[in-house]
Amino acid sequence: MSKTVTVSDQTGTEALAAQLAAVAKPGDVILMHGTLGMGKSAFCRAFIRAVANNPHEEVPSPTFTLVQIYELDRLPVWHFDLYRLSDPEEIHELDIEDAFADAVxxxxxxxxxxxxxxxxxxxxxxxxxxxxxxxxFILEPSGDDWIKRIDQLSRDQA
Structure with a gap:
């Protein structure tokens, strides 16, 4: 089961990110697929700002650091950019298992x-x-919990 959400601009992207941030919880893993320039980082920034409840939260790209960690009041968020990795074994050095267990x-x-x-x-x-x-945005949940949460989102953003 997948859900398609169409947005007309950056504001729509931010609204979708905020909807998902509102239902996020520790242990959630969100995988961002898309070519260069599609807005993966913009979506992640909007998501983090929504969790922080601060539209001015500084959210640098993890392109060179590979991971940025946000210890926010509501829940921690780890933002990974794996573009520069050549071997999945390198991912262990980023403590990704800790993020999978305790953060979004x-x-x-x-x-x-x-x-x-x-x-x-x-x-x-x-x-x-x-x-x-x-x-x-094509949202493809894997796992019953995600299916229930995605089903609650509005179908289209204007």
Whole structure:
């Protein structure tokens, strides 16, 4: 079961990220799929700012650090960018197992996880929309808990 959410601009992306942040809990793993420039990092920033309840929260890209950790009041969020990894064994050095157990894990370029990909997760595929700023988000939940939470989201964002 997947759910498609269409947004027309960055504001729609931020609204979807906030909806998912509102239902997030420790142990959640969200895998962000999409080509360069599709808005994976923008979605993750909006998600983290929503969890922080602070639209001005500084959220640097983990492109070079590989992971940014946010110890937020409501729940911790670990933002991973695995683009620069060449071997899934390198992921262990990032303490990803700790994130999987105790935090929300937002993971860009999740294909690098290979055999470490958790079974209970939410895959988000981002595709171009009908205008330059629009996006189509395909949410693919794996695990009963994600299915229930995704079912509660509105179908389309304007």
């Amino acid at each position: 894990s937002l993971i860009e370029w999740p294909d690098r996880l290979e055999y470490l990909t958790p079974e209970n997760r939410l895959d988000i595929h981002i595709e171009p929309g009908s205008n330059p700023d629009g996006r189509v």
